[in-house]
Amino acid sequence: MLIVERDNHPGGILQQCIHPGFGLKLFKKELTGPEYYTEFVKEAKELGVEFLFDTMVLELADNTLICANGQYGITEVEAGAVVLAMGCRERTRANISIPGTRPAGVYTAGAAQRLMNRQNRMVGKKAVILGSGDIGMIMARRLSLEGAEVVCVVEIMNYLAGLKRNKVQCLDDFGIPLMLSHTVTEIVGKDRVEGVKVAQVDANRRPIPETEQFIECDTLLLSVGLIPENELSRGAKLQMHPVTGGPVVDENMQTTAAGVFAAGNVVHVNDLVDNVSAESATAGRSAARYAKGELKASDTLDVTVGNNVRYVCPAKFSPERGGKVDFYFRVLAPVAGKVEIIARDGDTVLARRVAPYVNPGEMEHLSPDVTGARSLTIEVKEV
Amino acid sequence: MEKKIICTVCPTGCEMTVTGEDGKVTSVVGNTCKRGEVYAASEFSDPVRTLTSTVRVENGAEPLVPVRTEAPVPKRLIPEIMKLVNGITLQAPVAQKTVVLENVLDTGVNVVTTGECD
Numbered sequence: 001m002l003i004v005e006r007d008n009h010p011g012g013i014l015q016q017c018i019h020p021g022f023g024l025k026l027f028k029k030e031l032t033g034p035e036y037y038t039e040f041v042k043e044a045k046e047l048g049v050e051f052l053f054d055t056m057v058l059e060l061a062d063n064t065l066i067c068a069n070g071q072y073g074i075t076e077v078e079a080g081a082v083v084l085a086m087g088c089r090e091r092t093r094a095n096i097s098i099p100g101t102r103p104a105g106v107y108t109a110g111a112a113q114r115l116m117n118r119q120n121r122m123v124g125k126k127a128v129i130l131g132s133g134d135i136g137m138i139m140a141r142r143l144s145l146e147g148a149e150v151v152c153v154v155e156i157m158n159y160l161a162g163l164k165r166n167k168v169q170c171l172d173d174f175g176i177p178l179m180l181s182h183t184v185t186e187i188v189g190k191d192r193v194e195g196v197k198v199a200q201v202d203a204n205r206r207p208i209p210e211t212e213q214f215i216e217c218d219t220l221l222l223s224v225g226l227i228p229e230n231e232l233s234r235g236a237k238l239q240m241h242p243v244t245g246g247p248v249v250d251e252n253m254q255t256t257a258a259g260v261f262a263a264g265n266v267v268h269v270n271d272l273v274d275n276v277s278a279e280s281a282t283a284g285r286s287a288a289r290y291a292k293g294e295l296k297a298s299d300t301l302d303v304t305v306g307n308n309v310r311y312v313c314p315a316k317f318s319p320e321r322g323g324k325v326d327f328y329f330r331v332l333a334p335v336a337g338k339v340e341i342i343a344r345d346g347d348t349v350l351a352r353r354v355a356p357y358v359n360p361g362e363m364e365h366l367s368p369d370v371t372g373a374r375s376l377t378i379e380v381k382e383v
Numbered sequence: 384m385e386k387k388i389i390c391t392v393c394p395t396g397c398e399m400t401v402t403g404e405d406g407k408v409t410s411v412v413g414n415t416c417k418r419g420e421v422y423a424a425s426e427f428s429d430p431v432r433t434l435t436s437t438v439r440v441e442n443g444a445e446p447l448v449p450v451r452t453e454a455p456v457p458k459r460l461i462p463e464i465m466k467l468v469n470g471i472t473l474q475a476p477v478a479q480k481t482v483v484l485e486n487v488l489d490t491g492v493n494v495v496t497t498g499e500c501d
Binding site: 117 | 390395415432437445447497
């Protein structure tokens, strides 16, 4: 087992996620990011897993990685199976095309998090945060704790993008207002951000000009979504999922290239690291079986996305291999009341569960037994 | 007195209505597990939070090491604890679970490192 890592240390993004909230499902306690990954790094080292740090993978073809490393130069790594775990990248100002000047002081929330939590650099004194995703709210708290003023969190949708508990602990605790159905319409400032213009949006998420107001600040943080980082996957010609932006995988987390598996945020953006770990364990186990020649190739069926479901992961499954499969999915629209989550093969219900509410920011799951199924639809119905 | 409290024990975020007088709870409605009831009582009388931050490290591979309170501490003490945390400078190497503030402000809780620095 070899882990190829572009950073100089294992742990990935969890290194800068110093806040608690990780591991509630898996370890039944509230760990911080560094505490969470330490457990896995320890285990990996004990099992003799090797690491190749400061190394960038440039290309993946036929289970061979072409890597660039300062010490070894261009290096080829041949593998019996490959697991892709590149994670995701933040959407930037350019991705959402915010008009205005281009002053210093505009950061993605994750970049600001790295600067503050790993590099000991403060990003500003008075901030507006665009996007109510978890990283944005967590950075609102972090900035407040370190003495900055967070004027408001602006969210274009009419509902919270992140977890409710983060609103309580990160915004309400510090008296930071959340402006739903609002967006930043312009960035103002010559050398440094001097303020932003914020306007209410209509039902089609278009700014209403007469509601525009100027908010003075020196920093704008963007928490406006994540995109799976898939240059390698596209280069390897893997089938990509049009909704998630990650590779299409089956119930073993195998992509459309035999022997190439994928797990975590590179496949679809997760809100809980515990789910990433569960999915990664499936990918790892399957990759080991493939390398040993034990993973049976089989025809797969596509999961049908039913009522109020945005996407389902895995998007394919094998009825022949069958068994209970954990399907993770997100809803399209929030429902405040009770809903029924159903997995069915035609008219035959394979699994069902009642949930007290659903929210696009919180991933749902269902684990039907798909042995011999002729089709699979996952849907959410109000009850 | 009635208070609306959103539970933060787990990501479900149950919306609870807590009734009580002088910090004593008489009823909790809306929770879906026992932990929610315990949280509601604490949130009603004296809310507590786990504080996480960073501490400066000198002569290390990284300039900072992350820290946390080992257990939740009263929310009202957090600004004071942050001042103490920001006053600390450690010398590398620093191991994980090093106590950097013992029994901080007599809460009975230690502030410890959650990462390490070589």
